[in-house]
Every structure is written in structure tokens, then in C-alpha cells.
Amino acid sequence: MKDRDHSTISEKFSSLLGERIKCLSCKKPKAKFNEELCLSIPLVKGELPPAEYFQVSSTSSESDNENEESTSIKTKKAKFNSSKYFNTSLDQGLTQYLNLETLDADQKLYCSTCKSQTQVSKQTELWELPEVLVVHVKRFVFSAEDMDFEKVHEEISYEKEMTIQST
């Protein structure tokens, strides 16, 4: 582990994270530590919303006139329950952030034991928490329909007090 930076900002805001990477072929684990000033937590539960979700959010904002098209868009929006697809609490987002995940086949890493690019699992651990924890919610998800990133505007709920245990 490299020397930690002891500036005032680092002391107040910096978390020490452990990252465990395991090669799924030889099962050899690797660990490294990172200092982060902000935790970027995911919003998506693993399932992307249907294409209508993105069509609604991108077209409804520019249709103020009451024509037939905008009426049908409003009906669709009312029926669609987006909370089924996204985390709505900070607690859920943090849990997902710390979950063991298997990286996609197109995110293979080089394993020095297997001497090839292999599929890996990854888990993040909180080793030291700062005085002030800054959390960033990753609100942009990729829409295959539009081939672009779209912002999710769901409200995120959170408890007034949370207990987060470091490893």
C-alpha cells in the first residue's frame, strides 16, 4: 500500500477501500487498496428498464400541446412502475456496491498464473470510513434502444441515521 496522503481533505473525506479480485479459472485471489474521496454507488439492480421508459422520459418534456401522441405517452408513463427496475434507497445502493460481482466476459483481466486474460470476480470492502462520507449516485444507464446514456430521475430515500461497518 502506498503512503497515505494526510491532508485535511483526505482526513475528513477519504475512505480506504479494499478490492478483492479473483481469477475464475485458477481461483487465485489478488487484493489492492484504494483511497476514495467519494463512493460511486450504482442505481441499476441489474435489469435494464424497457425501451418505453427512455422514450417517455425523452419525449414527454418537449410535448406541451395536448395532441394524441402526448396523451398516449402520459398513459404509458402512468402505468410504468420504474421502482421495479431501480434502487430507491441509499442502503440498497451501498449493499449493491459491496456485493460480490462477476465481471462481464468483455471485462477480462490478465492473470499472471493462467498467463491469459480471464474472467474475474470482484468485491469491494470498506476498510476505513471517513468523518464525512460523500456518496455519488450513478444515475446514467445505457439505453440499447438509443445507443446512449440516459439519466434516471428516481428519488433516493435514506435514513437519517445509518450504521455502516468497516471490514
Ligand SMILES: [Zn+2]
Ligand atoms: Zn488465473
